[in-house]
Amino acid sequence: MQWVKAKEAFDEVFDEQGQVRPHYASLISLLESFTKQDIDRRERLQKLALVSQGITFTVYGEKEGLERIFPFDFVPRIIPAPEWKRIQDGLVQRITALNLFLLDMYQEQKCLKDGVVPADLILSRKEYKRQLLGVVPSRKIFTHVVGTDIIRNDRGEYLVLEDNCRCPSGVSYVLENRALLNRVFPEFFGSYPVRPIKEYPTLLLDALQFVAPRSGQHPVVVILSPGIHNSAYFEHSFLAREMGVPLVEGRDLLVEGNHVFMRRTHGKRQVDVIYRRIDDDFLDPLTFRRESLLGVPGLVNVYREGNVALANAPGSGVADDKAVYAFMPELIKYYLAEEPLLGQVRTYVGLRRDDFRYMSEHLDELVVKTTGDAGGYGMLMGPFAGKVERERYLAAMKKEPGNYIAQPLIELSCHPTHTDGQFEPRRIDLRPFILYGDRVRVLPGGLTRVALRPGSYVVNSSQGGGSKDTWVLAPREP
Amino acid sequence: MILSRVADGLYWMGRYIERAENVTRLLLVTEELASEALGLDEQVARAEWNHLQAIFPGPEIAGRPTARALAASRPAALSIDPNHPYSIFFSLRKARENARTVREALTIEVFVNLNDTYRELEALTPRQMADPPMFRDALGSVHRGIMSTVGAVEQTLSRDAGWLFLKLGESLERVFRTTVVLQIKLPGLLTHEPTVDLALFYTQWRNLLRGLSSLENYRKVFGARLEPVEVVNFLLFDPHTPRSVRYGTTAVKDYLDRIATGTDLSQPARILGKLVAAVSYEGPDLIRRGATVAFLDTVASELARAHDALATIYFGT
Numbered sequence: 001m002q003w004v005k006a007k008e009a010f011d012e013v014f015d016e017q018g019q020v021r022p023h024y025a026s027l028i029s030l031l032e033s034f035t036k037q038d039i040d041r042r043e044r045l046q047k048l049a050l051v052s053q054g055i056t057f058t059v060y061g062e063k064e065g066l067e068r069i070f071p072f073d074f075v076p077r078i079i080p081a082p083e084w085k086r087i088q089d090g091l092v093q094r095i096t097a098l099n100l101f102l103l104d105m106y107q108e109q110k111c112l113k114d115g116v117v118p119a120d121l122i123l124s125r126k127e128y129k130r131q132l133l134g135v136v137p138s139r140k141i142f143t144h145v146v147g148t149d150i151i152r153n154d155r156g157e158y159l160v161l162e163d164n165c166r167c168p169s170g171v172s173y174v175l176e177n178r179a180l181l182n183r184v185f186p187e188f189f190g191s192y193p194v195r196p197i198k199e200y201p202t203l204l205l206d207a208l209q210f211v212a213p214r215s216g217q218h219p220v221v222v223i224l225s226p227g228i229h230n231s232a233y234f235e236h237s238f239l240a241r242e243m244g245v246p247l248v249e250g251r252d253l254l255v256e257g258n259h260v261f262m263r264r265t266h267g268k269r270q271v272d273v274i275y276r277r278i279d280d281d282f283l284d285p286l287t288f289r290r291e292s293l294l295g296v297p298g299l300v301n302v303y304r305e306g307n308v309a310l311a312n313a314p315g316s317g318v319a320d321d322k323a324v325y326a327f328m329p330e331l332i333k334y335y336l337a338e339e340p341l342l343g344q345v346r347t348y349v350g351l352r353r354d355d356f357r358y359m360s361e362h363l364d365e366l367v368v369k370t371t372g373d374a375g376g377y378g379m380l381m382g383p384f385a386g387k388v389e390r391e392r393y394l395a396a397m398k399k400e401p402g403n404y405i406a407q408p409l410i411e412l413s414c415h416p417t418h419t420d421g422q423f424e425p426r427r428i429d430l431r432p433f434i435l436y437g438d439r440v441r442v443l444p445g446g447l448t449r450v451a452l453r454p455g456s457y458v459v460n461s462s463q464g465g466g467s468k469d470t471w472v473l474a475p476r477e478p
Numbered sequence: 479m480i481l482s483r484v485a486d487g488l489y490w491m492g493r494y495i496e497r498a499e500n501v502t503r504l505l506l507v508t509e510e511l512a513s514e515a516l517g518l519d520e521q522v523a524r525a526e527w528n529h530l531q532a533i534f535p536g537p538e539i540a541g542r543p544t545a546r547a548l549a550a551s552r553p554a555a556l557s558i559d560p561n562h563p564y565s566i567f568f569s570l571r572k573a574r575e576n577a578r579t580v581r582e583a584l585t586i587e588v589f590v591n592l593n594d595t596y597r598e599l600e601a602l603t604p605r606q607m608a609d610p611p612m613f614r615d616a617l618g619s620v621h622r623g624i625m626s627t628v629g630a631v632e633q634t635l636s637r638d639a640g641w642l643f644l645k646l647g648e649s650l651e652r653v654f655r656t657t658v659v660l661q662i663k664l665p666g667l668l669t670h671e672p673t674v675d676l677a678l679f680y681t682q683w684r685n686l687l688r689g690l691s692s693l694e695n696y697r698k699v700f701g702a703r704l705e706p707v708e709v710v711n712f713l714l715f716d717p718h719t720p721r722s723v724r725y726g727t728t729a730v731k732d733y734l735d736r737i738a739t740g741t742d743l744s745q746p747a748r749i750l751g752k753l754v755a756a757v758s759y760e761g762p763d764l765i766r767r768g769a770t771v772a773f774l775d776t777v778a779s780e781l782a783r784a785h786d787a788l789a790t791i792y793f794g795t
Binding site: 051052053054227228233237240241246247248249251252262263264265266267269 | 479484485575579581582586589593597643739792
């Protein structure tokens, strides 16, 4: 079998000499024992299973309601125990600091007064909800669920690329990918101590119940979804099934006497915790966007009164702002008096005049992103963009410099991926999921996304990305 | 007790799966009789297609098409046309959309069977539907898919409020469709004396039973010999065959009673209670009195009233 090693980037499987790294040896020899026919047949089974079970996502901007399969690559990504330990500790530290930052931002704003972060950078963000100043969420937790994107640079260092503190999605694919791989290639699991991930829905439910405002009775938890046309609808429905809680839409909820209820066939029932998969702006037309039909009128007031818990708490979005990201290392030192355990990517902030000048002059070397958007929308890949495209983008940047950040292009690490009957290196990232309940927990592994197009850096599902099963190995017995 | 929206979704999912099954069955039965009768009596063949059009109304067909023209266009229209409001595809798509919105109230078995059947139907082309053997084979397979979906509902769903709403939708759709079929077919069948061909006359009666999947059940009670009066009474009043009006209205009432809590009767339960009493106490002399069609009209309008009432109190629509 022909194996191709990545040229510029760090290769997850092969070292500089082209030798298989020890933790991949069993997998590679197993893959080599399969015939092409075997693999083709199993790939067919795999596709069939996805279509049949309706494991799909919806693509925006195309024909309405277009469901697509999220492509799955069966070559798993393996993370040895010591590497994972570093990632996990770094994430626990980071999420702890993010929460302290949010608590501060909606209370005393000490970090602004102490000049750790420029005040106008934070206060001008639309994700900062000044209506919620002074509101402390139940148990002081803002971000019950975070998905942090991690990449590896050309030296193999793990770097945080961004934190998703609003409604990070993808965990359903983490669980489905494992089930699918086990169904189609059960042999893989024989020679590796792969840490299980199936308990995620239980841990999520625990974390949600932990913040229920009413004590002394079984809390009523629901998932609030924008509905079937949302791109992550499958995940909303999946998590509701896995946790055994109702999946509701805005029209299923109503506010009465400063409590939230769901409309049922035989009267209403009070709701304690809402795992909302709707952005802040759509949550409550009385507080945020007036025209929103997805939300629940009066919901934010009930939250403010402490009669319902919202996960994640409204206003958390300011913590994953791409400009705030630039200050994370300082924030970790400020709140925890610790050095950051995980590195991150050098970031130029449009708001800073020097940074903006650098950005304008080096556009052809930089990846520029708008601070508000997610999912790979609205970004410029400088090194690959044409002159006209760069100039057009720059013109837009000049209108609102504060809306842009830029980072050098990182050579994302590569992983052998099965495409068109061959194994070829493709760029990957990693989105671990972090739950904040009675303590901060990290699901072992996460979603490894892979850029399926050769040479591409963009791993988003909406932009031609796929995913892999991610294995964290259990530590070896001493 | 479940969310009103989920109850609504399950109710319509039940209705659409049942409707898809009804269309499939009646389409297969009609197509078979129409092609068999074409050479013998063109009028009978054309009437069969026109009845089907009246039972499942869709876009009007211009002019007075021949039986041959109907046979060329109807199979594709009622099976795979996405714009025909009674095509199998339309109903299964609706059933699947409803299933997707209430998926957390279903099991994986139910969803997978429904989804696979939908995908199978989605892959069929007009050219295949124009080829009778291929059409019969494909629809036979779709029919089995629908049956296994219903089987998955029986085998795996918890008997909770959600299940009751799904079954309520299914049973209401079923008895309503029986009523409509009888409303449309009986006037012709009852006034026409066997003229041209006695065998063809009985074939039409036999097909009425087959169309309501009651032929074998009828034979178990009356034997192979078909008596029109007995066929009508069987389809109206038999207490055991699942597509008789009596069985169907009783089933709807039963689900409504189980959904209602407390001692107060709900408005839809009241409507159905009176309707079941009327059906149960009506006698076999209905035909002799010439009151069959009027009776069927009452049943249909009371069922429609019950639907409106239950949508108001349970779904808030």
